[in-house]
Amino acid sequence: MLIVSIWDKLVGQKEVVEELRQYAINRERLANSWLFTGAPGSGRSVAAELFAQTLLCEVSGGKGEPCGECEQCRMVEARTHPDVMFVKTNQKQYKVDDIRSKVMPIANLTPKIGKYRIIYIEDADRLRQESQNSLLKYFEEPEPLTIWILSCPNRGDVLPTIQSRARIVNLKIPSDLDVEMSLKQDGIEQKKAQDVSRLAAGHIGLAKLWANDEEQLKLRLRNSAIALGVHKTVDAVLFAEEVDKEADRLAEEKVQAEIKKDELLLRKELGLGENDKISKEFQSFFKSPNKDDLKRMINRSKQDYIDIILQEILMVYRDITLIQSQGKEELVYNQFDLDLIKKYSLALTKKEVEMRIEKIEEARKRILTNASLKLILESMFCSLLLPTRVLS
Ligand SMILES: [Zn+2]
Numbered sequence: 183m184l185i186v187s188i189w190d191k192l193v194g195q196k197e198v199v200e201e202l203r204q205y206a207i208n209r210e211r212l213a214n215s216w217l218f219t220g221a222p223g224s225g226r227s228v229a230a231e232l233f234a235q236t237l238l239c240e241v242s243g244g245k246g247e248p249c250g251e252c253e254q255c256r257m258v259e260a261r262t263h264p265d266v267m268f269v270k271t272n273q274k275q276y277k278v279d280d281i282r283s284k285v286m287p288i289a290n291l292t293p294k295i296g297k298y299r300i301i302y303i304e305d306a307d308r309l310r311q312e313s314q315n316s317l318l319k320y321f322e323e324p325e326p327l328t329i330w331i332l333s334c335p336n337r338g339d340v341l342p343t344i345q346s347r348a349r350i351v352n353l354k355i356p357s358d359l360d361v362e363m364s365l366k367q368d369g370i371e372q373k374k375a376q377d378v379s380r381l382a383a384g385h386i387g388l389a390k391l392w393a394n395d396e397e398q399l400k401l402r403l404r405n406s407a408i409a410l411g412v413h414k415t416v417d418a419v420l421f422a423e424e425v426d427k428e429a430d431r432l433a434e435e436k437v438q439a440e441i442k443k444d445e446l447l448l449r450k451e452l453g454l455g456e457n458d459k460i461s462k463e464f465q466s467f468f469k470s471p472n473k474d475d476l477k478r479m480i481n482r483s484k485q486d487y488i489d490i491i492l493q494e495i496l497m498v499y500r501d502i503t504l505i506q507s508q509g510k511e512e513l514v515y516n517q518f519d520l521d522l523i524k525k526y527s528l529a530l531t532k533k534e535v536e537m538r539i540e541k542i543e544e545a546r547k548r549i550l551t552n553a554s555l556k557l558i559l560e561s562m563f564c565s566l567l568l569p570t571r572v573l574s
Contacts, residue, residue, distance in 0.1 A: 188250045192225050192232055193364040193386045194356025201351060202229070203246030206236040213349040214324035217306070217340065218333040220353030223385030226333040227268075229353060230302040234258050234266050237329065238296040254296055262450055265293040270304040272440055272483060281313040290325045299328045306332035307339035314341045321347040355384035365393050377517040383497075402494065403518050409495040409566060410522050418563035425491060426556040433484035441470065485549050488559070492549070495566075496542045502527045502535050534569065541565035 189199045205212050216233075218226045235248035235258045242249045249255055257263035269276075269285060285301060293299045303309070309317070321330065321344060330348075337345050358379045364386065365375035370393045381402070382389035392399040408421050445468065446456065452464055460468055471479065501514045505527035514520055530538075545562040549555055 188235070188248045189232055190364070190367070192228050194360030195225060195229065195353055198229060198351055198353055202233050202236065206233070206243060207246045212237075212329070214326070214328060215321040215330040215344075215348040216332065217337060217345065217348035217350045218331060218353060219335065219337050219339075219350060220333075221335055221355050221384070223382075223387055224353040224355055225386060226353060227302070227304055229351070230268075230304075230331045230333065231258060233331065234263075234300045234302070234329075237298050237300065238263070238266070261447065263296065264451075265296040265298065266300045266302070268302050268304070271308055272437070272479060273308070274482060275308045275310055276313060278310055278312050281309065282316065286316065286320075289320050289328055293327055297327070299325075300331065301328065302331045302333070304333050306344075307334040307336075309340070311341065314344055318343055318347075356386055358384070361386055361389045365389060368393070370394075380515055380517055383515055403516075405491050405494040406498045406516055406519050407522075408563075409498045410519070410526060412563050412566045413568055415564060415567065418567060419560055421563050422556055422559035425488065425559055429484045429487045429491075429555070430480075432487055433480045436483050436487075437476070437479045484555065488549050488555055489546055492542055492546050492562075496539065496546075498523065499535055499539050499542070502530065503532075503539075506532055506535065529568075538566055 189203070192199055218229055220226050232248060235250070235255045236243050236246060238254040238258060239248040239252055240254055241252045243254075250259075254263065258266050261268055267285070267288065271277075271280075285303070288299070289301065291299060306314075317330075318341075320328070324330075332340065332344070332348065334340055337350055358376075361379040361382060361384065362375045365379060366372065368390070370378070374393060378393045378399070379389050381392065392402060408425070412418050412421060448467060449456065449458070452467070454460065454464075497515050498519070501516055501523045504510065504513045505524060511520060511524070514523060516523065527535075541562055545558050548558045
């Protein structure tokens with residue numbers, strides 16, 4: 183379907199879009215530092231990308247609207263614009279040294295080809311206090327052509343000194359209906375758009391992924407099926423092993439893909455092709471992580487992955503609670519498994535559901551410790567065993 187405005191990519195954020203457009207039109211009021219806040223999935227990085235495009239677009243940027251097609255727009259989208267830096271990490275925290283050596287040196291440089299230099303730092307809540315303090319000086323005495331955009335879930339996630347110097351833009355969690363409309367605009371049929379939006383609970387990226395990728399949707403639903411299918415202890419052990427193995431595989435894949443992507447980006451920045459030999463002067467830039475770092479990255483990614491599964495399982499029991507307490511089927515997040523959820527809401531007592539929710543929450547906390555992930559999963563799945571009276 184026809185996209186009316188590139189800003190439509192930012193779903194369910196009418197006020198934010200209007201605010202950013204106005205600043206792009208009246209640039210004398212343009213702030214140098216911004217803080218985009220919003221829950222994961224609300225579209226913080228999409229907002230940053232579109233804002234960067236609008237500020238740099240040569241065709242219609244002055245009207246508050248990126249054209250999406252000029253060289254500037256395309257380079258921003260492809261993350262190859264020499265004046266636009268998207269900074270993100272898959273670690274718990276940004277390394278102080280990375281911020282000092284990779285971000286700060288470019289902060290005050292004049293833009294090469296665009297009107298501004300734009301630096302976007304995703305998950306600024308992962309910046310150590312030391313890094314935040316060292317960035318503060320750029321916000322206090324801003325270089326007129328440098329625009330900083332920091333993003334984090336809540337404004338309180340960064341130091342008050344940063345909050346007070348930044349213009350704060352709050353992204354809401356998009357409503358199910360907004361997400362549904364956006365999916366329909368992309369050509370997804372009504373029923374699927376509706377069910378997938380409900381399942382994603384306001385996370386636009388997930389909704390799109392599940393609407394367009396049947397395998398991913400199946401994978402997502404498999405986890406709820408697991409939660410509702412633990413009948414015997416031997417099931418619990420098997421499921422724990424299966425989830426643990428899969429998490430290992432996905433974590434490893436994800437980390438390797440990210441390392442590869444970083445390398446490609448760096449090559450681009452240095453003007454090197456994918457297979458060009460790296461000359462001596464650049465070799466220090468291409469240090470691959472050592473064994474310990476790699477292990478840490480994979481483990482961190484595995485924890486994330488398992489936490490997502492636990493949240494999905496949690497959602498099943500929240501759905502059961504919804505039916506038990508309000509009896510309203512349309513409130514259920516997982517419409518795909520509605521029949522099973524209804525069955526369980528009758529079979530389990532409220533107390534039994536409550537206890538299961540507690541056990542899952544407990545497991546979510548424990549995965550952040552150094553305990554064996556497989557054992558945590560095993561003990562959690564055992565607590566989800568169905569009472570024998572339900573099975574008979
Ligand atoms: Zn453009």
